[in-house]
Amino acid sequence: MSKDTTLPDNARHTPISMDGNPTIDERANHCFGCGPANPQGLHLHFTTDTSNPQAITATCHFQLDRMHEGPPGHIHGGIVAALLDEAMSKLNRPLNVLAMTRHMEIDYLRPVPLYKPLVLIGRHLSRPAKADGTPGRKFFHQGEIQLPDGTVLARSKGLFIAIDEKLLAAGLAQTET
Numbered sequence: 693m694s695k696d697t698t699l700p701d702n703a704r705h706t707p708i709s710m711d712g713n714p715t716i717d718e719r720a721n722h723c724f725g726c727g728p729a730n731p732q733g734l735h736l737h738f739t740t741d742t743s744n745p746q747a748i749t750a751t752c753h754f755q756l757d758r759m760h761e762g763p764p765g766h767i768h769g770g771i772v773a774a775l776l777d778e779a780m781s782k783l784n785r786p787l788n789v790l791a792m793t794r795h796m797e798i799d800y801l802r803p804v805p806l807y808k809p810l811v812l813i814g815r816h817l818s819r820p821a822k823a824d825g826t827p828g829r830k831f832f833h834q835g836e837i838q839l840p841d842g843t844v845l846a847r848s849k850g851l852f853i854a855i856d857e858k859l860l861a862a863g864l865a866q867t868e869t
């Protein structure tokens with residue numbers, strides 16, 4: 693079935709502007725977590741702190757509404773996972789790597805409220821060296837969703853694997869429909 697191109701982008705589930713063969717950067721522009729061009733996205737904006745290279749952080753202040761509800765009045769658990777994944781992934785660029793989530797685990801400590809200002813923080817934990825002592829491909833990060841007073845509502849630990857940008861581009865091209 694052909695697509696209806698008469699509807700404005702913000703009225704579509706999948707906007708027409710997301711079709712075609714975009715570059716990796718254009719795809720990131722539509723990232724569900726942070727892409728400004730994704731009308732259905734979370735539009736998260738992070739500030740990174742690289743002053744201590746051993747403990748780089750990425751911080752985002754955000755607030756969600758019923759669009760992302762799970763338990764009444766609270767954020768859906770899958771969205772909590774997406775928030776934590778996004779916070780951790782934001783550490784990769786300041787670490788000068790392109791990396792994808794290989795594994796993540798989450799502690800859902802308290803229900804995460806809608807309509808309240810919240811803080812999302814990613815912290816780089818470690819990058820183990822290879823057996824020969826050279827820098828490894830594995831990046832371990834932590835994510836947290838906090839109330840403004842520092843109470844931790846959800847916490848994640850993630851393993852990100854550095855990938856070659858050319859391989860990523862080739863892989864994405866193969867998945868075009």
Ligand SMILES: CCCCCCCCCC(=O)SCCNC(=O)CCNC(=O)[C@H](O)C(C)(C)COP(=O)(O)OP(=O)(O)OC[C@H]1O[C@@H](n2cnc3c(N)ncnc32)[C@H](O)[C@@H]1OP(=O)(O)O
Pocket residue numbers: 716720777778781790791792793794795830851853855
């Ligand atoms: C343009 C921007 C792109 C980034 C956007 C960021 C968006 C936000 C982040 C995401 O959500 S990314 C989307 C979700 N992730 C994916 O879709 C990734 C899907 N998985 C893959 O494509 C591949 O598995 C991947 C490229 C990540 C890695 O494949 P490889 O074949 O290169 O590695 P492998 O699977 O062998 O795993 C690498 C290492 O991790 C180890 N490993 C796996 N699970 C582990 C675990 N649980 N604990 C410790 N180590 C673990 C594994 O044993 C291995 O160790 P060794 O290298 O020492 O052998």
